Amino acid sequence: MYLGVDYYPEHWDHSLIDEDLTRMKEMGVNMIRIGEFAWHLMEKQEGNFDFSFFDHVIKKARNEGINVMFGTPTATFPAWLATKHPDILIEDINGNKKSFGGRRQYCFNSETYETYSLRIVEELVNHYKNEEAIVSWQVDNEFGHEGSDMCYCGQCLKAFQQFLEKKYGSIDELNKRWGTIFWGQNYNDFSEIPVPKVTVTVHNPAMMLDWARFRSASLAGFARKHIELVNKLKGGHQTVTTNLPGGFFDKWFDHNEFSRELDFVSYDNYPVWGGLKEPISPAHLSMTLDYVRGLKKENFWIVEELMGAQGHDIIGYLPRPNQAKAWAWHAFAHGCSNMLFFRWRGMNKGAEQYCLGILDANNRTTRKYKEVQQFFNEVKEYKTLFDSPVKSDVALVYDFDTIWSWRNQQQNASIDYTEEILRLYEPFHRQNTSIDVIKYDQDFSDYKVLLLPVAKVMDRELAGRLEEFAENGGTVVMSYRAGVKDRDNNLVFGNMIPGELSGLLGIEVEESESLQAGEAAPVVPAEGGSVSKAVSWRDLVKPLTARTLHRYDDRFYNEYSCVTENDFGSGRAYYIGAGVExxxxxxxxxxxxxxSGLKTIESNHGVEVITRTAEGKDYRVVVNHNGHEETFNSIELQPYECRIIEV
Incomplete structure (x- = not known):
């Protein structure tokens, strides 16, 4: 088990290295991650490569028995490169070039940047491929984070046109599929197609979905070239990964397009960040970890685990004593097998002075150091348990076509895809049942229940796989606006919503209503009972073969269903036609x-119980997410305490 820290020795006087490594060893560190922002240090002038500083650091780490993950430094390029080749810089939607000074300002379609970035990686990996202390390579850093996944430059324009020509073959086919006859937008040649900069009203939805797919392909293509190069050059004892940032569903790329080619997936786990007055909910945090695990359906690493308060300019919530340790236990419970904390020491200069670490700029050993030290001492005793696979009977299924379709046509300002995921995820998480979060192209056969939030984009192939799953005894749960659009992001002529899903769900949707801020629709059980409300959206559902579980309770629409249940083969399908409470x-x-025969465990609110199995024995990892004392099965839990119980 690798336990360690993100270390930036180049930020400090070199005389601190020995002291740092000694204190790390005392804390329990056996790995450091280095180098991912140090391109200029390695190539101060074009073509003059110098790795002597890191030779020195790695030698000292090796002598202390500390292994190394080395980050290729392409997320922050040197000023000389931007000055000589400004074409590498991202161009925003208004045509303005991003300035040198931040990070990840490079265009994924810049041939110039591809050449220079691959060259520094080649020199670096060749230099260290036989270094025994370097056991893993991290490619780049947080691909596409902070808006760096979007660019509208001339290079992207040309690449987008080529992408479309390859996909459609002829301009007539594109015109047909996009429906460019509307507003007279027909094209005579692919060279006439623009990138979707600001226009009057909005761009064609089919175009916008292809633009999102192109952005994802651009990032994935760049990432793959770097992954392939490192794999080609690295030593046989070295592995390849890259660290994924959070906010998956707010990105313009699909992590699956390159993550499955890694030796293992890595993640940067920040339950809170600058500007947040409190951490994200335990269900939201669990969902993000289940998403990372679902990319390869394997255990993963965390290479940045939050310890101190965070913020570039606005500082977020301060983790309470033992709360960050609870998040670390929680991550291991959800499939993390190795962990590095961010960061060893907070920096006293530069943009991240308020991204605090285990040590602060005062360089004192305080509570945070002791908390990580205690965690390392405890968690390493459970290596076998946390190396074991996570088994789930429930899968939450997502589709980036649907995600991007929602982002381009939100339909209601209050609808947020992540929140709609949590609407389905949280009630099962609350029962302490394990959930995989997976892309729709993965195998469904090992699950008992599938959850598909707001699955707007649908095709016959996916609908058929869902029908097969239900026919064989599985349960499918879908929420509103399912099956509204085809893969071209267009409404389907002649079909009642939910289109391809109508047979599975046993319903038709006659009309729908976007419920604006402050509006709510009354909902009651079919057999009568207390009134609850639905927000954001409601489908007016007409059952065909389905049974009504809840209906609307207003004057004009009380004959329409809101929640339905339909038998299909040996299984069932549920439709939740509104943003219900x-x-x-x-x-x-x-x-x-x-x-469905799911294994569930009752616990108090905020007490999460994750079941893991190792060597034929079952264990319960019990995490108290609350800032007050709790109990589980008569066991007293202190605020933010974790217990591992053999069942």
Whole structure:
């Protein structure tokens, strides 16, 4: 088990290295991650490569028995490169070039940047391929984070046109599929197609979905070239990864397009960041970890685990004593097998002075150091447990076509895809059942329940796979706006919504309503009961073969269903046609869990219980996410305490 820190020895007087490594060893560190922002240090002038500083650092680490993950430094290029080749810089939607001074300002379609970035990687990996202390390479740093996944420059224009020509073959086919006859937008040649900069009103939705696919392909193509090069040059004892940032569904790329080619997936785990007054919810945090695990359906690494408060300019919530340690335990429970904390020491200069670490700029050993030290001493005793695979009976299924379709046509300002994921995820998480978060192209056969939030884009192939899953006894749960669009991001002529899903769900949607801020639709159980409300959206559902579980309770629409259940083969399909309140979702999830034979565990709110199995024995990892005392099965838990219990 690798336990360590992100270390930036180039930020400090070199005389501190020995002291740093000694204190790291005392804390329990056996790995450091270095180098990912040090291109200029390695190539101060074009073509003059010098790795002597890191030779010195690595030698000292090796002598202390500390292994190394080395980050290729292409996320922050040197000023001389931007000055000589400004074509490498991202251009925003208004045609303005991003300035040198931040990070990740490079265009993924810049041939110049590709050449220079691959050259520094080649020199670096060749230099260290036989270095026994370097056991892993991290490619770049947080691909596409902070808006760096979007560019509208001339290089992207040319590449987008080539992307479309390859996809459609002829301009007539593109015109047909995009429906460019509307507003007279027909093209005579691919060279006439623009990048979607600001226009009057909006761009064609089919174009915008292809633009999102192109952005994803651009990033993935760049990433793959770097992954392939490192794989070609690295030593046989070295592995390849890259660190993924959070906010997956707010990005313009699909991590699956390159992550599956890594030896293992790595993640930067920040339950709170600058500007947040409190951390994200335990369900949201669990969902992000389940997403990372779902990329390869394997355990993963965390190479940046938050310890101190964070913020580039606005500082976020201060993690309470033992809260960051609880997040670390929680990450291991959800599939992390190796962990590096960010960062060894907070920097006293530059843009991240308020991204605090284990040590602060005062260089004193305080509570945070002791907390990490205690965690390292405890977690290493459970290596076998946390190396074991995570088994889930529930899968939450996502599709980036749907995600990007929602982002381009939001339909209601309050609709957020991540929140709609959590609407389905949280009620099952609350029952402490394990959930995989996976892309729709993965195999469904090992699951009992599939959750598909707001699955707007649908095709016959995916609908057929869902039907097969239900026919074989599985349960499918879908929420509103399912099956509205085809793969070209267009409405389907002649089909009642939910289109391809109508047979599976046993319904038709006659009309829909976007519920604006402050609006709510009353919803009641079909057999009568207390009124709850739905927000953001409602589909007016007409059952065909489905049974009504909840209906609307207003004057004009009380004959329409809101939540339905349909038998299909040996299984069932549920449709949640509105943004219903949590009480409805929790009750429905409990019923589904009972009917599907899911293993659930009752616990108090904020107490999460994750079941893991190793060497034929079952264990429960119990995490108290609350800032107050709790109990689980008569066991007293202190604020933010974690217990591992053999069942």
């Amino acid at each position: 949590g009480e409805i979702m929790h009750s429905l999830a409990k019923t589904i869990a009972e009917n």
